[in-house]
Amino acid sequence: MYQRVSHSARRFLDFMLPPTCPGCQTVVAEPQTLCPECWHTLTFLGPPCCDGCGHPFDYAVPDRTLCGACVREHPPFDRARAALLYDEKSRDLVLAFKHADRTETTRLFAKWMAQAGRDLLSGTDVIVPVPLHWTRLFQRRYNQSVLLAHGLGKLTGKTVLPDGLLRTRNTPSQGRFGRLGRARNVRGAFKVKPRTALKLQDKRVLLVDDVYTTGATLRSCAKVLRRAGASGVDVLVLARVVRGFV
Ligand SMILES: [Zn+2]
Numbered sequence: 001m002y003q004r005v006s007h008s009a010r011r012f013l014d015f016m017l018p019p020t021c022p023g024c025q026t027v028v029a030e031p032q033t034l035c036p037e038c039w040h041t042l043t044f045l046g047p048p049c050c051d052g053c054g055h056p057f058d059y060a061v062p063d064r065t066l067c068g069a070c071v072r073e074h075p076p077f078d079r080a081r082a083a084l085l086y087d088e089k090s091r092d093l094v095l096a097f098k099h100a101d102r103t104e105t106t107r108l109f110a111k112w113m114a115q116a117g118r119d120l121l122s123g124t125d126v127i128v129p130v131p132l133h134w135t136r137l138f139q140r141r142y143n144q145s146v147l148l149a150h151g152l153g154k155l156t157g158k159t160v161l162p163d164g165l166l167r168t169r170n171t172p173s174q175g176r177f178g179r180l181g182r183a184r185n186v187r188g189a190f191k192v193k194p195r196t197a198l199k200l201q202d203k204r205v206l207l208v209d210d211v212y213t214t215g216a217t218l219r220s221c222a223k224v225l226r227r228a229g230a231s232g233v234d235v236l237v238l239a240r241v242v243r244g245f246v
């Protein structure tokens with residue numbers, strides 16, 4: 001009850017107080033905007049990049065070029081794109097969105113994602129967010145990926161299936177694992193309800209998450225969606241870890 005009251009009080013205050021920059025809390029003129037200082041510290045990602053995993057290239061390449069890793073083994077999704085480089089600057093923004101109730105930035109993030117994923121979105125039939133286990137959803141009260149999926153749905157008019165995927169196991173946080181451990185940790189952790197599978201038949205799915213780290217969770221989700229009947233799966237995230245990228 002207390003939490004509910006404090007949440008409503010916070011919403012009321014958000015409405016009454018001047019808008020602040022989600023990066024540093026300084027007052028800004030318009031809601032849903034970053035201050036110029038924070039804006040300049042972010043690295044936006046775009047072409048040229050690997051047509052599969054979206055890893056940025058620092059030189060021009062022909063269309064549909066794949067990075068070495070995707071040539072060796074193509075991911076179970078077709079294409080992945082990210083709006084931002086996940087670094088110490090964007091991390092604060094993402095963490096505030098995930099844990100600190102700064103959910104009013106959904107519209108801004110969805111706009112950046114729609115831009116980064118415009119080639120993907122043109123072929124998308126349904127948008128599906130990466131799910132949280134219900135116990136974690138209970139602690140956090142909202143799933144940041146569902147918010148981003150709805151934000152993209154509103155911008156593009158595409159159908160959103162917020163419970164298109166279910167998380168059947170409450171897996172430990174991925175943060176404590178390396179690449180192989182992460183893949184093992186999420187194996188078999190997702191499923192599609194039979195009734196939802198009907199809505200995925202022969203549909204191109206856009207899978208949405210906040211951060212792409214090693215891609216283990218997104219790979220696992222993409223496999224389940226394909227097995228359920230999706231004709232293709234693309235991935236769109238807010239921010240992406242890029243090893244060795246300066
Ligand atoms: Zn700022």
Ligand SMILES: [Zn+2]
Binds near residue numbers: 052053055068
């Ligand atoms: Zn790649």
